[in-house]
Amino acid sequence: GAVVSQHPSRVICKSGTSVKIECRSLDFQATTMFWYRQFPKQSLMLMATSNEGSKATYEQGVEKDKFLINHASLTLSTLTVTSAHPEDSSFYICSARTEYEQYFGPGTRLTVT
C-alpha cells in the first residue's frame, strides 16, 4: 500500500523558536495533502488542506501565519510552526490523498518548553 512518512517523529523546541515538519508520499504522487492536529485522548482535527502549487486552505480558527504550510511538489508538504509556544505542543499528523483513499503519516510529537 501507499506509504506516507513524516520527519521528525519527535521534536522538542524552546518557546519562541520555529519548527518545520516534513510530510512525504513515498511511492505515489499526492496533489492534495492534509495536516491534522491531535490533542491527547481526542480525535484528529483538520488544520488545513494543502494543494500542490497553490496556497493552503485553513480551517476556521487555525492561524495561517502561525502554521505555515508549503506544498512544493507532488510528494512533499511541510508544516512550519512559527514562534512556537507551549500550547502548540501536540501530535501533528499529515495525510496524502489519492483518488480513492487517504493515507496517514506516523505523526510528529511536538513539545514546546
Add this chain to the structure above:
Amino acid sequence: AQSVTQLGSHVSVSEGALVLLRCNYSSSVPPYLFWYVQYPNQGLQLLLKYTTGATLVKGINGFEAEFKKSETSFHLTKPSAHMSDAAEYFCAVVTGYSTLTFGKGTMLLVSP
C-alpha cells in the same frame, strides 16, 4: 454537511470476546465510510472501508463492518478479541470530494 458519532469513548472486553464498536453517520448524500486504528504515538492505519457494492466489508486483523443505510450505521465487529487489538479506533466519513470527518474515537481495552 456530514458528521460521525461514535457511541462510547471506551469499550472493555475480555480476550476472546466479541468486539462491537458503534458508529453512526449523518450525510445528505451517499457516503464513503472508514474505520481506522491508532496505536499509541502512531499515525492511523486503515482497517476497512465502504465505498459502494457489498454492504458487509471485511478488513484486516479479522475486523468487519456492515453499512446499514436504514440505520445510518457502520458498526465495527470482530468475533474474538486479541490483546493486540487494544488501541483507539476512529470511524470516518467522506462524501463527494470532501475531506474526511472523524468521530471522536473509541478506546478498546482488552483484558486477559
